[in-house]
Amino acid sequence: xxxxxxxxxxxxxxxxxxxxxxxxxxxxxxxxxxxxxxxxxxxxxxxxxxxxxxxxxxxxxxxxxxxxxxxxxxxxxxxxxxxxxxxxxxxxxxxxxxxxxxxxxxxxxxxxxxxxxxxxxxxxxxxxxxxxxxxxxxxxxxxxxxxxxxxxxxxxxxxxxxxxxxxxxxxxxxxxxxxxxxxxxxxxxxxxxxxxxxxxxxxxxxxxxxxxxxxxxxxxxxxxxxxxxxxxxxxxxxxxxxxxxxxxxxxxxxxxxxxxxxxxxxxxxxxxxxxxxxxxxxxxxxxxxxxxxxxxxxxxxxxxxxxxxxxxxxxxxxxxxxxxxxxxxxxxxxxxxxxxxxxxxxxxxxxxxxxxxxxxxxxxxxxxxxxxxxxxxxxxxxxxxxxxxxxxxxxxxxxxxxxxxxxxxx
Numbered sequence: 001x002x003x004x005x006x007x008x009x010x011x012x013x014x015x016x017x018x019x020x021x022x023x024x025x026x027x028x029x030x031x032x033x034x035x036x037x038x039x040x041x042x043x044x045x046x047x048x049x050x051x052x053x054x055x056x057x058x059x060x061x062x063x064x065x066x067x068x069x070x071x072x073x074x075x076x077x078x079x080x081x082x083x084x085x086x087x088x089x090x091x092x093x094x095x096x097x098x099x100x101x102x103x104x105x106x107x108x109x110x111x112x113x114x115x116x117x118x119x120x121x122x123x124x125x126x127x128x129x130x131x132x133x134x135x136x137x138x139x140x141x142x143x144x145x146x147x148x149x150x151x152x153x154x155x156x157x158x159x160x161x162x163x164x165x166x167x168x169x170x171x172x173x174x175x176x177x178x179x180x181x182x183x184x185x186x187x188x189x190x191x192x193x194x195x196x197x198x199x200x201x202x203x204x205x206x207x208x209x210x211x212x213x214x215x216x217x218x219x220x221x222x223x224x225x226x227x228x229x230x231x232x233x234x235x236x237x238x239x240x241x242x243x244x245x246x247x248x249x250x251x252x253x254x255x256x257x258x259x260x261x262x263x264x265x266x267x268x269x270x271x272x273x274x275x276x277x278x279x280x281x282x283x284x285x286x287x288x289x290x291x292x293x294x295x296x297x298x299x300x301x302x303x304x305x306x307x308x309x310x311x312x313x314x315x316x317x318x319x320x321x322x323x324x325x326x327x328x329x330x331x332x333x334x335x336x337x338x339x340x341x342x343x344x345x346x347x348x349x350x351x352x353x354x355x356x357x358x359x360x361x362x363x364x365x366x367x368x369x370x371x372x373x374x375x376x377x378x379x380x381x382x383x384x385x386x387x388x389x390x391x392x393x394x395x396x397x398x399x400x401x402x403x404x405x406x407x408x409x410x
Contacts, residue, residue: 015131016140018189019124020147026086026120026182027151028158029093029175033110034237035159035260036168038244044102048382052369055237057107059229059361061114066358067209070122070351078127079190083183085119088112090179097172120182121148122354126347127190129338141338145331146271153267156240160260211342212349220404221336222353224290227397228333230360231297231390232326237365239263239319242383245308249379252312266320270327281332287405290336293328294398298391300325305383364390 033040034055041051069081092113100106128140155175162171212218243259246252256262281289300322307315334353341349368386375382 015189016128016143018185019127020144022082022086022182022185022189023120023124023144023147024151025178025185026089026117026124027148028155028178029089029172030113030117031152031155031236032093032159032168032171032175033096033106035156035240035263036163036171037237037241039163039168040106041241044106046103048369048372049366050103050369051241052237052366054103054106054110055233055365056362058110058114058117059233059358059365061111062118062358063355063362065115065118066122066354067351069119070126070354071348073123073126074345074347077191078123078130079186081119081123082127082186082190085116085121085123086179086183086186088116089120090116090176090183092116093172093174093176093179097169097176116179118354122350124186125334125338126350129346129350141331141335143275145334146275149267149271149274149327149330152236153264153271155264156260156267157264160258164258209348209352211345212352215340215342215349216404217340218337218349218353220401221333221340222356223397223404224294224329224401225333225337225353225357226360227394228294228326228329228360229357230364230393230397231301232330232364233358233361234364234368234387234390235319235323235326238368238386239266239323242305242308242387243312243316243319245379245383246312246315249308250312256312256316262316263319266323269320270323270330273324274327274330277328277330277332281329281335286332286336287402290329290332290401291398293325293332294394296328297322297325298394298398301390301394302388305385305387306380308383309380360393364393 037051037055040046040054041048046054069085072081092109095109095112096106100109125141125144128144131140158174159171162174240259240263243262247256247259257265277289277293300318304315304318304322307318337349337353338346367389371386371389372379372382375385
C-alpha cells in the first residue's frame, strides 16, 4: 500500500492509490501477446525472430516516444500526456482483437501500444514523484512498481483464462476496456496544472539530455536499469513459450497448472521480492543489493534454458527463481534514478531512464528469437543460448553501474 507517512495527508495517499490503480488498468493487457505467443506463432506461421520482433517493437516504439512524452511533463500538465497514452493503449488492444491478421498488422498495433505505454508509465510515476520527497518518495516509487508488477503478472493468467473460455480476441478486448478505465481515472484525479518546482538554470531544449548525462549517479542507475529491462523483457516475452515447449517435450504432469498460470505465479513472487528489495536497499545499501541481485540473475540465466532437456518441474522452479532475482533490484534501480535526479530535470532524467531501459527491452526478446532460429530444430541448444546470452549483458551492465557510481577523486 502507499506509504503511511505521518506527514502525508489522506488526500495525498488517495491520490497515490488512484494513480497506482490507473497503472494497473493500463498495464493489465500489456502481456496478452507474450501470454498467447505460442498460439500466434502457429496461427500466423511466424519464425522465432518474427515473434521476437512482435514483442520487441513495443519497446522500440516506447523508446522513440518516451523522450518527447516524458520530457513534455516538465512543460505541460502530466494529465494531458497520460490520457493520450491510455487512449492509444486501449486502441491498440481493440485493434489487435478486431483487425490484426498477420505479422505486419500486428507490428503496427504493437508499436501503437508501445507509444501508449510511453505516455502512461513514466508520466504516471512522475505524477507520484512530484508529490513526495525522501523515503516517502522511495516507498511510493516502490508501490508504483509493485502495482505495475501486479498488473503485468496478472496479465498472463487473465489472458490465458479468457483465451481458454472465449478465445484470444476476447483477451485483447479486455485489455482495451481496462485502458479506457485508466483514461477515466487519470482525467479525474490528475491535476490540470503544472506543479511548482525549482527552475533549471538557463533555457534548455525539450530533448536536451546533456545535463542528465553529466549526472554520473543518475547515469549509473540508468545503466543498471537498461540491462535489467533487457533481461526482464526477454524472460517475459519468452517465459510462457519456454514452459510450453518444455511441457510438450517432457510430458508435463497433468496436475501442473498451465504455463500462463505458472508465469503469473512467478510474477507475483517477483512483486514481493521487489518490495523487499527496495526496503533492503534502504537498510543495507542500494549498490550492495543490486550487485547481489544482478550476479544471481546472471548465473540463473546461464542455467535455465538447458533445463528443457531435464525436467519440467526444474524448469518451472528456475524460471520462478530467476524472475525473482530480476525483480529484486527493479524498484531499487528506479528509485536510485529518481533520487539522483536534479528535481528541475526529473522529467528529462526519467525519460532517459525509460528510453535507455526499454532499448534493452527491445533487444532482449529479439536476441532470444534470433538464438532460437539459429539453433533450428535443436531446442536444447536454442533455449540454452537464448537465455544464456543474457548473463553477459547483465554482468556488463553491473560493471558500468559500479564504475559510474564511484565518487570522483577530490
